[in-house]
Amino acid sequence: xxxxxxxxxxxxxxxxxxxxxxxxIGRRLLPGFTxxxxxxxxxxxxxxxLFSFNDYQGKFNFIWNGFTLKAxxxxxxxxxxxxxxxxxxxxxxxSTLFATLLGxxxxxxxxxxxxxxxxxxxxxIFLPMASPEIVLGASLLxxxxxxxxxxGITPPGLGFLPKTALSLxxxxxxxxxxxxxxxxxxxxxxxxxxxxxxxxEEAAMDLGANEWxxxxxxxFPLIFPGILAAALLAFxxxxxxxxxxxxxxxxxxxxxxxxxxxxxxxxxxxxNVIGSAIFLVAVGGVxxxxxxxxxAPRFSR
Amino acid sequence: xxxxxxxGRDRIARxxxxxxxxxxxxxxxxxxxxxxxxxxxxxxxxxxxxxRVATYVDGAKADDTFLAVDHIDLEVRDGEFFSLLGPSGCGxxxxxxxxxGFEQPTSGLIELKGEDVSWLPAYQRNVNTVFQNYALFPxxxxxxxxxxxxxxxxxxxxxxxxxxxDMLELVELPGYERRKPGQLSGGQAQRVALARALVxxxxxxxxxxxxxxxxxxxxxQMQVELKRIQQEVRITFIYVTHDQEEAMTMxxxxxxxxxxxxxxxxxxxxxxxxxxxxxxxxxxxxxxxLRATPDGPVDGYAVYRLADATAVRxxxxxxxxxxxxxxxxxxxxxxxxxxxxxxxAPGLNRLAGVISDASYLGVSTQYIVSLxxxxxxTVYEQNVERATKSELWTAGESVQLTWVPEHSFVVADEGSAxxxxxxxxx
Ligand SMILES: Nc1ncnc2c1ncn2[C@@H]1O[C@H](COP(=O)(O)OP(=O)(O)O)[C@@H](O)[C@H]1O
Ligand SMILES: [Mg+2]
Numbered sequence: 075x076x077x078x079x080x081x082x083x084x085x086x087x088x089x090x091x092x093x094x095x096x097x098x099i100g101r102r103l104l105p106g107f108t109x110x111x112x113x114x115x116x117x118x119x120x121x122x123x124l125f126s127f128n129d130y131q132g133k134f135n136f137i138w139n140g141f142t143l144k145a146x147x148x149x150x151x152x153x154x155x156x157x158x159x160x161x162x163x164x165x166x167x168x169s170t171l172f173a174t175l176l177g178x179x180x181x182x183x184x185x186x187x188x189x190x191x192x193x194x195x196x197x198x199i200f201l202p203m204a205s206p207e208i209v210l211g212a213s214l215l216x217x218x219x220x221x222x223x224x225x226g227i228t229p230p231g232l233g234f235l236p237k238t239a240l241s242l243x244x245x246x247x248x249x250x251x252x253x254x255x256x257x258x259x260x261x262x263x264x265x266x267x268x269x270x271x272x273x274x275e276e277a278a279m280d281l282g283a284n285e286w287x288x289x290x291x292x293x294f295p296l297i298f299p300g301i302l303a304a305a306l307l308a309f310x311x312x313x314x315x316x317x318x319x320x321x322x323x324x325x326x327x328x329x330x331x332x333x334x335x336x337x338x339x340x341x342x343x344x345x346n347v348i349g350s351a352i353f354l355v356a357v358g359g360v361x362x363x364x365x366x367x368x369x370a371p372r373f374s375r
Numbered sequence: 376x377x378x379x380x381x382x383g384r385d386r387i388a389r390x391x392x393x394x395x396x397x398x399x400x401x402x403x404x405x406x407x408x409x410x411x412x413x414x415x416x417x418x419x420x421x422x423x424x425x426x427r428v429a430t431y432v433d434g435a436k437a438d439d440t441f442l443a444v445d446h447i448d449l450e451v452r453d454g455e456f457f458s459l460l461g462p463s464g465c466g467x468x469x470x471x472x473x474x475x476g477f478e479q480p481t482s483g484l485i486e487l488k489g490e491d492v493s494w495l496p497a498y499q500r501n502v503n504t505v506f507q508n509y510a511l512f513p514x515x516x517x518x519x520x521x522x523x524x525x526x527x528x529x530x531x532x533x534x535x536x537x538x539x540x541d542m543l544e545l546v547e548l549p550g551y552e553r554r555k556p557g558q559l560s561g562g563q564a565q566r567v568a569l570a571r572a573l574v575x576x577x578x579x580x581x582x583x584x585x586x587x588x589x590x591x592x593x594x595x596q597m598q599v600e601l602k603r604i605q606q607e608v609r610i611t612f613i614y615v616t617h618d619q620e621e622a623m624t625m626x627x628x629x630x631x632x633x634x635x636x637x638x639x640x641x642x643x644x645x646x647x648x649x650x651x652x653x654x655x656x657x658x659x660x661x662x663x664x665l666r667a668t669p670d671g672p673v674d675g676y677a678v679y680r681l682a683d684a685t686a687v688r689x690x691x692x693x694x695x696x697x698x699x700x701x702x703x704x705x706x707x708x709x710x711x712x713x714x715x716x717x718x719x720a721p722g723l724n725r726l727a728g729v730i731s732d733a734s735y736l737g738v739s740t741q742y743i744v745s746l747x748x749x750x751x752x753t754v755y756e757q758n759v760e761r762a763t764k765s766e767l768w769t770a771g772e773s774v775q776l777t778w779v780p781e782h783s784f785v786v787a788d789e790g791s792a793x794x795x796x797x798x799x800x801x
Contacts, residue, residue, distance in 0.1 A: 276477050277510040279497040281575065282527035291523075295514045 119353060126346035133340035145343035149351070152342050158332035159348065161244070165328065166312040169251035174305045176252070177259025178297075184260070185267040202257045210254065211321030218246050218322060242324025250322045251315065255308040262307060266300025299366050306359050313352065408489070409579050409611040410451040410474060415483035417444040417469050443469040445635035446483070451579070451613060456605050458614045458622040461632030462658070467615040470632075471581050474613065475504045488578050498527075503572035504581040508588065509564045511556035517543070517567050518552035524575040542570040545604060562593045569604070579611045586621065598624050619659045623647070631655045647706075651695065653786045656704050663710075663752045664702040666788055676780060679703055683748030687724050688780040700788040707753040709782040712742065715773040723777040728752065730772045740767055744776060752776065 125135055129142035150156045183189075184196055202210065222241045274296070278288040316330040323331065333345055420440045444466045451457045459467045472478040474485055476497030485493045492500050503524070511520050521539045530538070543549050546566035556564060565585060572580055585601075586594045602625045605612050616622050622629050623643040630637040631646060631654070638652045650656035656664060667679035667687060676688040679701065687703050705724075712730075719725055731751065732743040740761075742754045754776065761767050768774060 271508075271510065273506055273508065273510040274512060276497065277504070277506060277512070278523070279477075280475060280502075280504045281524035281571070282498045283523075284496070284498050287527065292512060 122346050123350045123353070126343055126350045128343055128346075130343055133342075135341045135343045135346065145347045149344055149347045152336070152344050154327060154332055154336075155329075155344060155348075158327045158329045161247075161326060162313050162329035165244070165247050165251055166309050168248055169255050169312045170305050170308040172252045173255030173259050173308045174301060177256045177304060177308075178263050178301055180256065181260045181263030181267055185264055185270075199257050199260050202254050203261070207254075207315075207317040210250075211318040214246070214250050214253075214318065215242075215321040218242060242322055243326045246322040246324070247319055247326065247328065250318050251312045254315075254318065255311060258307050258311060259304040262304035263297065263300050266297045266303075270296065299363070302363050302366060306356075306363055309359075310356055407453045408450045409453045409455075409487070410449075410613065411484075411486040411489075412447050412449040412470075412474075413484040413486070415444060415447045415449075415470070415473060415485060416442070416481045417466070417473060417478060418442050418481040419469075442635050444473070444480075447636060449630065449637070449640070451611060452628075454609050454611055455627040456602065456612045456614065456625055458616060458626040458629045459632055459637075460616055460619060460622040460629050460658070461637075463617055465632045466635040467617075467632055468583055471504075471583050471613065471615050474579070475502055475581050476500050501578045502581060503575050503577040503579075504583070505565075505568050505572050505585045507583045507585065509556075509568040511559075511564055511567055511571070513556050515555075516552060517548070517554050517556070517559070520556065520567055521571045521574050523571060528575075538574055539570075542574040545573070545607065546570045547600075561589055562597065565589065565597065569601075573604070573608060573610065576608075577610060579613060582612060582614045584616055585614075586616075594621070601625060623659070631658060633658075649693070649784050650704065651784075651786060653702060653788070656702075656784070656786055661707050661753055662704045663707060664704050664786070665750070665752075666700060667703050668700050677785075679785075681726075681748050685726060685748060687726075687783070688722075689783045689785055690781055693781075693783065694785050701785050702788045704784040704786060705752075705778050705782060707741070708739075708755040708757075710752065710754045710776050710778045712744070712754060712756060712768060712774045712776060715775055717775070719775065719777050722780070724780055724783065726752070726776045728774055728776055730768045730770050730774060732770060733768055735767065742768060744774060746776075 125138070126145055127141050127143065128135055128138055129140045129144065130137070131139060150159070180195075180199070184192060184199075219242075270293070274292050275288050278292045279285075283291060314330060315328075316334065319328050320331060327335065329348065336342065336345075418440050447470065459470060461467055469478060473480050474487075476492070476495060476499075480493060483493070484491055487500060487502065512523065515523070518539055521542055522535050525535045525538060539552070540549070543551060546569055548563060548566050548570070551559070551563070551567070556567070559567065565588075568585070582601075586597050589597060598621055601612075605625075614622070614625065626643060628640065628642055629646055630640040632638070633654050639646060639650065639655045641649075646655060647659050650659065650662070653664065656662040665681055665687065667681050670678045670680045670686065672678065672691055673688070675691050677691050677694045679687045679689065681687060681703075689703060713719060715727065727747040728744040728751075729747075730742055731745045734741045735758075737758070739755045739757050742756065743751050744754055745751045756768075
């Protein structure tokens with residue numbers, strides 16, 4: 075208290091003692107709490123990265139033995155890992171692409187147009203986000219099996235599909251991932267669109283731009299940060315998904331599923347390596363997005 | 376009186392139901408028309424255009440319709456500064472948006488330089504708009520904002536550079552090319568919006584309350600500026616405002632709108648000196664309206680009697696044939712005050728009253744005078760003959776009010792109960 079009083083005495087003589095005291099404590103406690111909170115969030119990641127450099131012995135990368143680059147030098151050196159990673163990246167890329175495309179269009183439609191059932195769709199969009207993954211996974215599995223057997227509850231209109239079209243594997247994982255990603259994209263894009271001033275589009279048309287040019291020269295550049303954020307979110311949700319994927323993947327193994335399958339017998343440092351790499355890419359992506367978002371212009375004026 | 380004749384014609388053209396009397400009198404004028412509206416109508420809310428506008432107006436039911444623009448016939452001449460003036464909600468913006476192509480008419484025609492553009496999309500009309508909130512593209516620099524229209528027309532780069540530079544010069548913002556709209560003040564953004572529209576050399580420039588967001592001083596400055604620019608580029612301006620002073624300052628002609636129609640169209644002086652309706656009289660400046668009944672003509676003058684039987688004379692040619700009760704109007708600055716018993720020149724209109732309030736305004740003094748026959752009248756007196764406190768009239772003094780009959784106007788009395796209403800709706 076004395077220190078606080080003396081430090082402030084010169085400049086803020088009129089500040090009441092109580093508030094000075096409060097501020098003095100706040101000044102020292104706040105950074106402490108902040109450090110704790112950030113540490114709480116970051117320590118698992120630090121451990122993951124640290125142990126990717128562990129010179130581990132045997133099958134389990136649990137005990138620190140010293141620094142080495144050997145896992146980083148052979149990041150894919152486990153049977154099954156390259157295939158799983160490839161599958162996960164492909165699924166993530168494709169589902170991000172489709173979900174972003176569809177989600178953006180849905181977001182545009184929902185904010186732009188008045189149509190019958192708009193409110194209903196607005197609500198339904200949240201359902202996949204709100205439902206437990208285990209429910210989605212189980213129901214998707216049931217649906218896919220019914221379709222591929224050509225039996226039971228095949229939704230009307232899907233009868234034309236060959237029976238093997240939806241046999242469990244790549245296609246079904248992709249469909250599931252697009253499905254749950256769309257909601258997140260729609261919500262993110264809608265948030266960006268809600269502040270959009272339609273008069274900017276009228277101004278573009280006033281100046282001779284047709285609908286197409288108006289979209290690409292005015293609308294798209296202005297909502298791009300939202301679309302990018304949505305795409306990053308979709309990618310990370312897809313590459314990470316275990317529960318739903320586990321239901322619909324058949325015999326295919328995505329990276330998270332492969333990790334789950336090996337950790338019963340071994341805990342290779344390569345998991346940490348891949349995890350660290352994904353983390354770094356994600357950090358890079360988020361930094362990029364923040365940069366663009368930060369420079370993104372306000373809508374007004 | 377040629378001015379009166381012009382207004383009379385406009386009035387006929389307005390009130391006709393399709394006989395189109397405006398044009399045939401003077402066919403030569405047709406080529407000079409920049410914009411012609413024929414029975415232009417906009418009805419919101421119904422499905423008259425096949426589109427259902429759900430609940431724009433609070434509490435409106437889905438099938439409620441609202442006549443925002445009501446069969447307007449209008450000709451805007453080439454190169455003129457034309458204003459649509461009216462209170463909020465009277466349909467000014469809707470009219471402008473239909474001309475710009477942002478709103479489809481429910482019925483009627485819009486002709487631009489003699490060509491029917493009613494169904495053309497905005498980007499195919501040779502018209503540009505200055506939006507109320509400016510609507511500058513926030514992701515583009517000032518240069519690219521102004522160049523936007525030229526780029527759509529594939530103008531060569533060197534040309535664009537030249538024209539954008541010239542235009543920024545015209546609006547007095549040279550050197551601002553690389554700024555983003557977010558880095559501009561309101562006044563500067565306003566100028567960029569103007570440059571962005573004008574650089575395309577449109578046949579008509581539409582401006583929707585472009586100065587509404589600026590503070591008073593800047594607004595006054597921009598009014599002068601806008602007028603200068605308009606005279607320099609000689610493009611037809613259609614200017615929308617609810618501010619009568621703004622419209623009067625800048626316009627060559629004004630249409631005073633009310634409830635989806637315009638009540639009178641004419642030069643600012645004509646609108647002020649000879650308003651034809653109670654609404655126009657009240658919307659432009661302050662009017663004293665005295666309810667009266669006609670009492671026959673006497674040597675070129677129509678005589679009217681006020682409620683207390685005082686006779687008021689109005690030149691016969693100012694009377695438009697209203698037969699029932701009317702309201703005699705006289706502007707506050709046209710009335711002279713004198714001692715109650717003083718002699719006044721014959722031929723003047725004369726009323727007796729008592730000063731009930733005096734406010735010294737510097738350049739003039741505003742008096743509220745209670746009339747002997749009931750009601751009250753506002754009078755502005757220049758502080759020339761009487762300027763010091765002791766010389767001014769004070770409350771309680773009996774006075775007589777006089778004015779030249781030629782300074783009166785007559786409007787139909789729309790059943791307003793007040794004898795002498797002062798309406799200052801602006
Ligand atoms: N899109 C719309 N749907 C329904 N009513 C509208 C719409 N646009 C304007 N209106 C109504 O039409 C009337 C005229 O509006 P507007 O032209 O904007 O008036 P002003 O510009 O003169 O203030 C107002 O009563 C307004 O509520
Ligand atoms: Mg308006």
